Structures are given as C-alpha cells and as structure tokens.
Amino acid sequence: MIKVGHYFHYVIAHFGYIGIMIVLMLGIVGMPIPDELLLTYIGYQISTGGMSYPIAFVFSLIGAITGISISYLLGVKLGLPFLRKVGPTIHITDKRMEQTKTLFSKLGPAVLFICYFIPGVRHVAAFLAGANTYGWKKFAVYAYSGAFVWIFTFLAIGNYLGENWMMMKQYMDKYRAFFIVTFIFLICLLTFSWYYQQKKK
Numbered sequence: 001m002i003k004v005g006h007y008f009h010y011v012i013a014h015f016g017y018i019g020i021m022i023v024l025m026l027g028i029v030g031m032p033i034p035d036e037l038l039l040t041y042i043g044y045q046i047s048t049g050g051m052s053y054p055i056a057f058v059f060s061l062i063g064a065i066t067g068i069s070i071s072y073l074l075g076v077k078l079g080l081p082f083l084r085k086v087g088p089t090i091h092i093t094d095k096r097m098e099q100t101k102t103l104f105s106k107l108g109p110a111v112l113f114i115c116y117f118i119p120g121v122r123h124v125a126a127f128l129a130g131a132n133t134y135g136w137k138k139f140a141v142y143a144y145s146g147a148f149v150w151i152f153t154f155l156a157i158g159n160y161l162g163e164n165w166m167m168m169k170q171y172m173d174k175y176r177a178f179f180i181v182t183f184i185f186l187i188c189l190l191t192f193s194w195y196y197q198q199k200k201k
Contacts, residue, residue, distance in 0.1 A: 043158020
C-alpha cells in the first residue's frame with residue numbers, strides 16, 4: 001500500500017491534474033490501475049488543501065468519460081472477437097465477460113451506471129454495449145452519470161478518511177461483495193419504481 005501511495009504521489013507531483021485524467025482513462029480502458037484508490041488518494045489531497053476539489057473533479061470526470069467512451073467505440077468497431085483476443089492480456093477473462101452479460105440481461109443499460117463500482121465489470125460493460133449496438137445517447141446517459149456518481153463517492157471517502165485514506169483498500173477487500181449486492185438492489189429498486197411510474201402515466 002505504501003508503494004501505491006508513492007506511485008500516486010509521483011503521478012500527481014510530476015503531471016498534476018493531467019496525470020489524474022490520463023491514469024483514470026487508462027484504468028477504465030482496462031489497464032491494471034486501482035482507480036478507486038487513486039480517487040480516494042485525490043480526496044485525501046483535497047482534504048489537506050494540496051489539490052482543488054472542482055479542478056480535481058473535472059479532470060477525473062474527463063478521464064473516466066474518455067476511458068469508457070474509448071471502450072464503447074472499440075466495441076462498436078472491433079466487436080467481441082477483439083475483446084476475447086486481447087482480454088487475457090489485461091485480465092479480462094471469459095468468466096468476467098459472462099458475468100457482465102448476465103448483468104446486462106437482468107438490469108439492461110443500468111449496468112453502465114453501476115459498472116464503475118465493480119472492478120473488472122467496468123472494463124467490459126462499455127465494450128459489450130458497443131458490440132451489442134447500444135445507441136450512443138443511451139450509452140452516454142447511463143455511463144456518464146455513473147462516472148459522475150463514482151468519482152463524487154470516492155473523492156468524498158478520501159476527503160473523509162484523510163490521512164487514513166489507505167484504509168479504503170481494507171474496506172474494499174472485506175466488504176466489496178456486500179456493497180455490490182446492496183448497490184445492485186438499489187438500482188433495481190429505482191429502475192422498477194421508474195418503470196412503474198411511467199406505466200401509470
């Protein structure tokens with residue numbers, strides 16, 4: 001964890017907000033980067049006054065949106081054969097792809113919103129959306145709003161934890177399954193409520 005902290009410190013010290021944008025973009029595309037920990041560390045830096053919250057948020061959002069848009073466009077242009085070919089090199093397995101497909105079959109485009117909170121799935125969801133010819137507007141609404149909530153959440157956590165930001169790794173490892181199930185349940189509940197209201201109208 002100390003090495004991770006040093007890595008984040010190096011990126012921010014040498015490349016500033018641009019570095020945050022690039023690292024998050026690469027993480028979303030599929031590089032093995034602990035995106036949640038990076039955002040938590042940025043939140044910690046904000047708490048110390050080392051970074052500006054509005055600027056950090058904007059550059060983080062640009063990075064996440066750019067990364068997931070690249071994944072979507074790769075899905076549109078290259079399709080599933082490409083993902084199956086290069087997936088293993090960036091730790092995207094057939095099992096992970098099947099899990100993501102299952103989520104799509106149950107939740108529809110809402111997966112693009114929650115995928116950020118499920119490491120591995122966020123690397124696949126946008127690609128599958130593109131490969132399955134999801135329209136750009138539908139993709140953007142869910143994926144970009146999800147990026148907004150994801151970034152806000154982890155910046156807030158880092159700001160709250162302060163110097164103890166590295167504890168986030170322990171919480172993620174210990175309670176990840178619980179948070180994922182709870183989050184999916186809430187999304188299902190909200191989606192059902194929305195459809196019910198639309199049906200009544």
